Amino acid sequence: MSENGYAFYFDSTACTGCKTCQIACKDKHDLAVGVNWRRVYEVSGGDWVLDEGGYRNSVFGYYMSLACNHCANPICLEVCPTKAISKRDDGIVLIDQNACIGCRYCEWACPYGAPQFQDDIGRMSKCTLCYDYIDEGKSPACVAACPSRALDFGPLDEMEAKYGETSELHRVAEIYPLPDPSLTEPSLIVKPHRNAVNAANQPARVANTEEV
Amino acid sequence: MNVHDWALVIFTILAQMSVGSFVALGIVYSYANRKAGPNEADLMCDLALWPIGGILILGMLASLLHLGNPLNAYRAVFNIGSSWLSMEIASGVLFAAFGALFTLMQWRKIGSFAMRNVVAWIAALIGLWLVYSMSQVYMLRTVPTWDVWTTPVTFFTTTLLLGVLAIGTVFAANYTLLQRRNSAHTDVQAGLLRNTLRGVSVAAVLLLGIEFVIIPMHYAVLAAGSPVTVAAVSNLMSESGLLLGLRLALVFIGAGFLAVFGYRYTFRPGHEGSLGVLVYVAFALVLVAEVLGRVLFYASYANIGL
DSSP states (O other), X not given: OTTTSEEEEEETTTOOXXXXXXXXXXXHHTOOTTOOSSEEEEEEEOOEEXXXXXXXXXXXXXEEEEOOOOOSSOHHHHHOTTOOEEEOTTSOEEEOTTTOOOOOHHHHHOTTOOOEEETTTTEEEOOOTTHHHHHTTOOOHHHHHOTTOOEEEEEHHHHHHHHTTHHHHHHHSOOTTOOOGGXXXXXXXXXXXXXXXXXXXXXXXXXXXXXX | OOHHHHHHHHHHHHHHHHHHHHHHHHHHHHHHHHHHHHHHHHHHHGGGHHHHHHHHHHHHHHHHHTOSOGGGGGGGGTTTTXXXXXXXXXXXXXXXXXXXXXXXXXXXXXXXXXXXXXXXXXXXXXHHHHHHHHHHHXXXXXXXXXXSTHXXXXXXXXXXXXXXXXXXHHHHHHHHHHHHTTOTTHHHHHHHHHHHHHHHHHHHHXXXXXXXXXXXXXXXXXXXXOHHHHHHHHHHHHHHHHHHHHHHHHHHHHHHHIIXXXXXXXXXXXXXXXXXXXXXXXXXXXXXXXXXXXXXXXHTOOOSXX
């Protein structure tokens, strides 16, 4: 299903961390403070390194913009006790708030932080891939808003064809802080930042935990 | 820790205590029945069914506090077969139903002895399945700090440990009640109580011993795992190391206390009062230790991704 289902493409080399995607999403879906269907993670790492008798630094940083990856094997759907989470034929994973009991089990399980608890109504919500916009032939709000064109979306096979070799990377390599894709088979294609290699080989962290 | 997690601490601890007590009650009943006949066994055990049911209901009510939208709670069983959370709730409800049926039959002496026995066995097996389901809820492939073999082992140890001590406490209270009523059965009951509490002490000391091994092993397994679990352990040690130390100390004190005094008093008739105090104190110590352990369990949550 996911081969034909929709996928997000994210170019980490183009992202400047401006968070316009996050704000466009909040605006479109009228999300409350603390509820972020799209989140921009700031990854940083590095230290002083002793090099031929002198110290140089190896600091690095890059951004990772994530919403819901509408996984082919979504663990949220698998563990939801009420069947409130479903997957449409086009691959979009949706939460039916009328059925949700707000147990937050999907929030625990999801390795991308996609399901968000809405305090005001005591239920979960998450990225809908702006299916209403898609039905109108428009792009999701985040994709349309990105000033550096770091985001794209479309059927997974088309995205893979369009972005060529970069698509290999989300399949074979773990890009910090993304988990092993075999866990949930995310419909996500990431063009990794050159420093993603550094993050895999030395301590890296998400620096803006209070924002995501 | 937030309010939601506390609701889960209370739910899991009380439900496990209820299952453990029910199983322990069954074992004690068959012992008392063989030793002194069904009348004395009933006199000793029947009252215990009420607190076992009470804590289960209390636990299930507490679990509702965990929900953002409790009015939809009945939907929680809709995804049985895929979600262990559905299985947990379904088996919890079934355990409550069969437990209630058995209590009613035992209380009103409905049905033959064999028939009641079958209902009790069914309830006990569903109860143990409930504890297994509870542990599987946390065995998420994306949560490496919970997805370890020590999780189910710890849940079952807690179940049996709190079960034997809670049921011992109830027996001691039941005996005091019989004494107050100047029951003609106090001599036989005193003998049964002493022997039962000796069994309770031995079982509790053994289980506390297992726990004393399992707790460090759990952290050792995590410390030898992926960077996620390693970081989680080091966070836990720096933020809650004191609580962990306190928990281990309480386990140790509880075990030592039971081993020394349990042995001394259970062989001497006439010390049932002191025995009662002993089992109350041991139960209180171990209950605090288990609650601390569960709090630390929830605090150890770490996702493999974000």
